[in-house]
Amino acid sequence: LIDENQERLKLQRQFPFPDFASALHFTNQVGEFAEKIGHHPDLYTAWGKVIVVWYTHKIQGVQVGDFLCAAETDRIYSQN
Amino acid sequence: LIDENQERLKLQRQFPFPDFASALHFTNQVGEFAEKIGHHPDLYTAWGKVIVVWYTHKIQGVQVGDFLCAAETDRIYSQN
Numbered sequence: 001l002i003d004e005n006q007e008r009l010k011l012q013r014q015f016p017f018p019d020f021a022s023a024l025h026f027t028n029q030v031g032e033f034a035e036k037i038g039h040h041p042d043l044y045t046a047w048g049k050v051i052v053v054w055y056t057h058k059i060q061g062v063q064v065g066d067f068l069c070a071a072e073t074d075r076i077y078s079q080n
Numbered sequence: 081l082i083d084e085n086q087e088r089l090k091l092q093r094q095f096p097f098p099d100f101a102s103a104l105h106f107t108n109q110v111g112e113f114a115e116k117i118g119h120h121p122d123l124y125t126a127w128g129k130v131i132v133v134w135y136t137h138k139i140q141g142v143q144v145g146d147f148l149c150a151a152e153t154d155r156i157y158s159q160n
Contacts, residue, residue, distance in 0.1 A: 020111070020120045021115060024107075024108065024123075027104075027107065027123075027125065028108065031100070031104045031125070034100065035100065035101060040100045040127040041126075042124065042125070043107075043126070044123070044125075045107065045122070045124075045125065046120070046121075046122045046123070
């Protein structure tokens, strides 16, 4: 779950999907959540997978809120 | 436009946007085109930008079709 990237801590998880359309649908679900709370992850969408990366630009690291967002992302995935 | 990544040639371009919602909208436009033609790029969506990467898995490189897809991606962006 925790990934060290260019010496900045980020919360990164890869979610598998059976095709491109279902991956893009998940990207939109996470994007809708992000818009609602006003905090935005990086979303890497490809055929059969989405990688979601949560971190806080301002501190170039991870705050409590990022863990809550990652948990919500897991919940959204589990309901698909 | 052309990016060398792990010794495999890919067509990569970054498109700027004023916010997250418009970036995600563009991701969906390119995703819709990808579904229509049955060839799918990697789409990296973040606040204020989308990075689109076209390549052909089967040959682990770039074919003529990828250049056409990259051109169509530019066209979609220019109409936003």
